[in-house]
Amino acid sequence: MENENKRKGLNDKGLWSPNAIMIIGSVFSFFIAGIMSAINYGRLGYIQKKRRDIYSIVLALAACLFLINISDEKITSGMIVVAINVAMSLYYKANQEKIYKEHMRNNGKRGSLKIPILSSIIVILILLGIGYRTDYLYLKITGRYEGDIYNGIGKIYDKNSNIKYEGDFRHGKPDGNGKLYHGNESLAYEGDFKDGKFDGNGKMYYENGNLKYEGDFKDSDYHGQGKLYYKNGNLAYNGDFKDGLTYGQGKWYNENGNLRYEGSLKNDLAHGQGKLYDENGNLIFEGELIDGEPVNGKAYDKTGNLIKEGNVKGMFD
Known part of the structure; x- marks a missing residue:
């Protein structure tokens, strides 16, 4: 009786073809x-077979998560998902x-692919949306776990198996102490971390490998004593920082290595007592500056001769 009902159903209901199921599974x-x-x-x-397929979905999802968790460092989550997609699609x-x-011998109907394709696109868009909002979907972490939290020494990889930290x-x-990497796996930072941020002493690098900054950090900002460098490797600044800005005493240099300013700074501007130099390193002013503008002191020409003393406001605009 059950077989008879099944045969009748073959004529009345639309079925999706095995090839359509395989393609949907492999692609989506x-x-x-x-x-x-x-x-x-x-x-x-x-x-019974319907239930078997439902159970297989649950088991495949569990296997996928398990394999991602225990896989080798160079095997990405994406590779595992693709392999399981293909294997399960061939199985179905x-x-x-x-x-x-x-079903087809009994002139059965073909099932419409509109709903499966639409459902697949929605699932992909949701996953892409989550992936856009956070990289953690693609992180691969190796190291020592304590419960669900990792402690000790470890590594983090991105979705392309490039090391990130x-x-x-x-x-x-x-x-503690660690190294952070650019997308091309060149070193981006090495030094002290605290609660996921640069904190303590460290060095930052450009993607070309040249040093960008060395010195003190707080909450991932330059804070304390430090040095900034141009991409060509020449020193740009040497002095004090506060909350990511030059603040205190320091020296600025141009890309050719010539001194441009030395003295007091506030919020990335010359402020207080200081000295200005031209592009060739010749002294052109010494005295008081406010918000980057010389206001009172001594002005010199390029040969070092004094040209004005006192109020110099507007001379260096």
Whole structure:
């Protein structure tokens, strides 16, 4: 009686073809392919096989998460997902071959692909949206776990298996000594971390490998004593920082290495007592500056001769 009902169902219900299920699964997700296979069985009254496909989806998802967690450092999450997508899609295709051939011999209908394709696109867009909002979907972490939190020494890789960070962790964040890398795996920072931020002493690098900054950090800002460098490797600034800005005493240099300013600074501007130099390193002013503008002191020409003393406001605009 059950077989009779199944044969009648073959004529009345539309089924998705095994090839369509395989393509949807391989291109989009085995999750959608598994649902399609389960629905095919359900339309024909194969309840046990329908349940089997539902169980297989759950097991494949669990296997995917497990393999991502234990996989080698150079095997990405994406590679594992693609492999499981293809394997499960072939599995569903093979299971559907027999009933689909019988269905077509009995002039059965083909199922519309509109809903599976639309569902697949929605799933992909959701995953892409989550991936756009946070890189953590693509992080691969190796090291010592304590419960669900990693502590000790470990490494983080991006979705392309490029290393992003290696060093100390505490409560799931970089904390201690570590190295951060650019997308091309060149060194971006090495030094102290605290609660996931640059904090303490460290060095930052340009993508070309040249040193960008060396000195003190606080909450990932330049803070304390430090040196800034141009991309060509020449010193740009040597002195004090506060909250990411030059603040205190310091010296600025041009890209050719010539001194341009030395003295007091506030919020990235010359402010207080200081000396200005031209592009060739010749002294042109010494005295008081306010918000980057010389206001009172001595002005010199390029040969070092005094040309004015006192109020010099507007002379260096």
